[in-house]
Amino acid sequence: MLNIDDLKVSLEEEEKQIIKGLSLSIKPGEVHAVMGPNGSGKSTLSSVLAGKDGYIIDSGTVNFDGSDLLDAEVEERAALGIFMAFQYPIEIPGVGNMNFLRTALNSQRKTRGQEELNAADFLKLVRGIAKDLEISDEMMKRPVNVGASGGEKKRNEILQMCLLEPRFVILDETDSGLDVDAMKLVSKGVNNFSSSSRSFLVITHYQRLLNYIVPDFVHIMVDGRIVKTGDKTLALHVEETGYKDFLQLGKGKH
Amino acid sequence: MTDNYEVRDVIDKETLSTVKSVGDAYKYGFSTDIETEYAPLGLNEDIVKLISKKNNEPKWMLDWRLKAFNRWKKLKQPDWALLKIPEIDFQDQYYYARPANMKEKPKSLDEVDPKLLETYSKLGIPLTEQKKLAGVIEENPEDKSENRKVAVDAVFDSVSVGTTFKEELKSVGVIFCSISEAIKEYPDLVKKYLGSVVPISDNFFACLNAAVFSDGSFVYIPKGVRCPMELSTYFRINAENTGQFERTLIIADDNSYVSYLEGCTAPQRDESQLHAAVVELVILDQAEIKYSTVQNWFPGDENGVGGIYNFVTKRADCRGKNSKVMWTQVETGSAITWKYPSCVLKGDNSSGEFYSIAITNNMQQADTGTKMIHLGKNTNSRIVSKGISAGKAQNTYRGLVQIGGRSQNSRNFTQCDSLLIGNKCGAHTVPYIEVNNSTARAEHEATTSKVDEDQLFYCMQRGIGEEDAVALIVNGFCKEVLQALPMEFAMEAQKLVAISLEGSVG
Numbered sequence A: 001m002l003n004i005d006d007l008k009v010s011l012e013e014e015e016k017q018i019i020k021g022l023s024l025s026i027k028p029g030e031v032h033a034v035m036g037p038n039g040s041g042k043s044t045l046s047s048v049l050a051g052k053d054g055y056i057i058d059s060g061t062v063n064f065d066g067s068d069l070l071d072a073e074v075e076e077r078a079a080l081g082i083f084m085a086f087q088y089p090i091e092i093p094g095v096g097n098m099n100f101l102r103t104a105l106n107s108q109r110k111t112r113g114q115e116e117l118n119a120a121d122f123l124k125l126v127r128g129i130a131k132d133l134e135i136s137d138e139m140m141k142r143p144v145n146v147g148a149s150g151g152e153k154k155r156n157e158i159l160q161m162c163l164l165e166p167r168f169v170i171l172d173e174t175d176s177g178l179d180v181d182a183m184k185l186v187s188k189g190v191n192n193f194s195s196s197s198r199s200f201l202v203i204t205h206y207q208r209l210l211n212y213i214v215p216d217f218v219h220i221m222v223d224g225r226i227v228k229t230g231d232k233t234l235a236l237h238v239e240e241t242g243y244k245d246f247l248q249l250g251k252g253k254h
Numbered sequence B: 001m002t003d004n005y006e007v008r009d010v011i012d013k014e015t016l017s018t019v020k021s022v023g024d025a026y027k028y029g030f031s032t033d034i035e036t037e038y039a040p041l042g043l044n045e046d047i048v049k050l051i052s053k054k055n056n057e058p059k060w061m062l063d064w065r066l067k068a069f070n071r072w073k074k075l076k077q078p079d080w081a082l083l084k085i086p087e088i089d090f091q092d093q094y095y096y097a098r099p100a101n102m103k104e105k106p107k108s109l110d111e112v113d114p115k116l117l118e119t120y121s122k123l124g125i126p127l128t129e130q131k132k133l134a135g136v137i138e139e140n141p142e143d144k145s146e147n148r149k150v151a152v153d154a155v156f157d158s159v160s161v162g163t164t165f166k167e168e169l170k171s172v173g174v175i176f177c178s179i180s181e182a183i184k185e186y187p188d189l190v191k192k193y194l195g196s197v198v199p200i201s202d203n204f205f206a207c208l209n210a211a212v213f214s215d216g217s218f219v220y221i222p223k224g225v226r227c228p229m230e231l232s233t234y235f236r237i238n239a240e241n242t243g244q245f246e247r248t249l250i251i252a253d254d255n256s257y258v259s260y261l262e263g264c265t266a267p268q269r270d271e272s273q274l275h276a277a278v279v280e281l282v283i284l285d286q287a288e289i290k291y292s293t294v295q296n297w298f299p300g301d302e303n304g305v306g307g308i309y310n311f312v313t314k315r316a317d318c319r320g321k322n323s324k325v326m327w328t329q330v331e332t333g334s335a336i337t338w339k340y341p342s343c344v345l346k347g348d349n350s351s352g353e354f355y356s357i358a359i360t361n362n363m364q365q366a367d368t369g370t371k372m373i374h375l376g377k378n379t380n381s382r383i384v385s386k387g388i389s390a391g392k393a394q395n396t397y398r399g400l401v402q403i404g405g406r407s408q409n410s411r412n413f414t415q416c417d418s419l420l421i422g423n424k425c426g427a428h429t430v431p432y433i434e435v436n437n438s439t440a441r442a443e444h445e446a447t448t449s450k451v452d453e454d455q456l457f458y459c460m461q462r463g464i465g466e467e468d469a470v471a472l473i474v475n476g477f478c479k480e481v482l483q484a485l486p487m488e489f490a491m492e493a494q495k496l497v498a499i500s501l502e503g504s505v506g
């Protein structure tokens, strides 16, 4: 489904390479976890996959379902089924949640040549999802993420995911800032949503999340590269000993 | 969940699909090919007399005009605004133009030239009494506004071509007609109130208007009457090289209420055109007027060629106790906008509100704001201004809040936000606050921000295209003002916000 091959990415503003030769292959239905120290480039990787401005692709390719992903516009990638739950969800004052969600959903449907959803069906759909995630009506009436707590914002990201039904989901530290109950709720949301045709890239600092969302693979990212890949026990190892065993691996490749 | 945001929801959706469907940025740029009769070029006493004669005016009216003209000759064009105004040759303009076949004013809408009717229907303003004003959502059958009526006075160049629902309004005592008709039919009301809010020599442009105004709308709401429908005037400049000088006078007598809408468009031409209007509102005891404008005069092209020069004096006089006025404006058009709808709060407990969206794109310039003059006791005013600049445009908010020595316990709140798109445009805020009473309070808040890249990315990651995302974010920024508009105009305005920002990104 997603093939990243020897990707190198620098910042546009300053001459600084962040992703330094990263390869990763994800098949339909797989859950991949990425762990790594602060500043190792995890969010940069997410942003590059989603198509954010401000980066230069120095070399390498990203292939999604057989086509060149890096060629597509941000909103085209979204319509192809790529969704990124933001580490820091953005506030949009004055734009109601419902309006935002409906505009997004119908834009995607339009891009895919599907008919727009009418108001009644849309409302039913959103209300159902909001209920499962225990997001109140009052929250839904607010402007997008404005005045929401950190945890509420993360839940809102999951709501958007469930509504837009993407095929490839990046969760960038969605667990950070969630209380225990909220984490269970969010994990349940993700697990209910997962299927044999959907894949996940789960970025996290905490092994705990991976007890709920169980990964097929765990990757350790250091200084812009994946330095180690293993199964879910690798996360336990990190939890116990930190990244010191891996830092050397990162440096060795310079 | 209430139905409230679901309705708004539909509006936004429509906004976005409209952005897509509109190929040409200014969709009102067509002109009507119709035989037009002009007054001779230039301005002198004979022209003033001619205009008066064309309207079959009584002598008192002509004298009033001549007095204004003589004052105007001694006035100088103001230069304090933050505007670069190319020199205007007042002798190189036509001051009167009317469709030739309007010589005999049509007695009813059936007699109006089909070409004119077609022009208005193309603009989305049906001059028939069966239909509603344009913009009412056809796709939304549940919409309650389906049965709402809007009466229209249509002003084409220098003349009013027709007014709808006149009879129905008359049955409740509401007078709604062109001002030229009012001068003849209701001289006592006109004599009493014309120029009582904006005096003849108030300012250069108002004075010019007093001398040469050709038509406009007149409204009188009698005591105790709540006007049963929205009233609206639709101004259209068609003739070339012709100034439009309309004058509107609205009187809300004791305990009455009216909501009034004003819309404006003009063809796309290379020559700039002058528009200098005056609007006077008189609000008596316990009465209320809501006045909403969507100004969409041709803004000139992206290089600043052509466009309307819009110099407007609008003022509301809250004479009565507990009287209320609310100005709401959405200014998206014109090459130059010079406009400060004001409230004179004379009556005790009177209140004035001003909600404004001013969007400038490309080479447009706007210097707009309001004046709140507090004279009575316990008077309240509220100003919410949203300025949006894109391209190389310049956008200035200029506002005066003045609280007089006798105005005990009066309050003002001003909020003034500017949004920049790109880095070649400018936004300026020029507040003047004069408080001469220790029991009074004035609060001022101002912000300037940019359309945030992260917000755009967030919207686009969810599948929304860039222009739609900008429209969504800007509409969010303007929300408080859009909510102050009547339903029909809110939709029109949201579309306009999107359309006028086309090409501002990417």
Ligand SMILES: Nc1ncnc2c1ncn2[C@@H]1O[C@H](COP(=O)(O)OP(=O)(O)OP(=O)(O)O)[C@@H](O)[C@H]1O
Residues within 6 Å of the ligand: A011, A013, A018, A036, A037, A038, A039, A040, A041, A042, A043, A044, A045, A054, A087
């Ligand atoms: N726009 C930018 N300007 C400057 N530096 C940047 C920018 N984006 C990323 N960086 C730098 O690139 C490096 C990687 O950042 P990134 O956010 O991808 O790390 P991360 O692995 O997600 O870290 P964390 O675990 O703290 O979320 C950091 O050193 C960061 O400072």
Ligand SMILES: [Mg+2]
Residues within 6 Å of the ligand: A042, A043, A044, A087, A172
């Ligand atoms: Mg990160």
